[in-house]
Amino acid sequence: MSKTILVIGSSGGLGNVISHWFAEKGFNLALHYNKHEPTVPAGNHKKYKADITDENQVQQLIKQVIADFGKIDVVINNAGISKSEMSWKTSAENWNQSLAVNLNGPFFVAKHVLPHMRTNNSGRIIFMSSVVAQTGFIGTAAYSASKAGLIGLTKTLAKENAAKNITINTIAPGYFSAGMIRDVSEELQEELKKFIPVGKLGNPNEIAALIDYIISDNASYLTGQVIGLNGGLHM
């Protein structure tokens, strides 16, 4: 029986690449989105709309995916927002919204899927942090704080669920050529490349390939880790 992957934030730039990667490999895909319906990859899939800042919507989402596919083997917690502003100009509203989407939402997803995975004695959860949680970056106070929160969450969830054959890991990407990079001007992208030791933006397929390894049977010993994929920006 094929594994079922729930992709939270499948409608975004990275989510789209990740979804197509796993559709081509024949996985069952539960494709979550919020405002933009994802483009449909081939294969067995269903789409689900939910605002992950609302715990009730998350609970319903998880229930519905289990009802439709019978199980959830893997969750890729990929939704996120980024607002660029200096810390001293960040409104409470923007701060709270960043924390709500980037930290509370992934927590709600994990909270509601874990009982199911614990019953199954099996599961993989992946969070999507960012290199800026490790290095800091001017103008990203709320974003970097929320993404750093995922790192602590990963380590605690990993310890709580290790004995149940559930691994929990975080990928901390650097700068990739899809998704949020659209908000960065060409000029700034050129500047960024000068600071990236490998001298280029990351290829989103490399994130999908890393996830492919993390969810494989060969990675049962990998848990509680923050895996940097950043072209040497942070070591």
Ligand SMILES: NC(=O)c1ccc[n+]([C@@H]2O[C@H](COP(=O)([O-])OP(=O)(O)OC[C@H]3O[C@@H](n4cnc5c(N)ncnc54)[C@H](OP(=O)(O)O)[C@@H]3O)[C@@H](O)[C@H]2O)c1
């Ligand atoms: N791209 C990069 O270089 C990069 C680098 C480091 C980390 N990351 C992280 O990787 C993840 C994906 O990034 P991306 O570049 O693909 O971003 P993106 O294109 O902006 O996609 C963001 C995704 O988050 C979803 N989302 C936003 N608010 C939501 C809410 N309230 N409830 C549910 N879903 C919500 C969006 O859904 P809708 O569009 O349907 O509203 C979309 O699917 C993010 O967590 C980001 O922080 C990206």
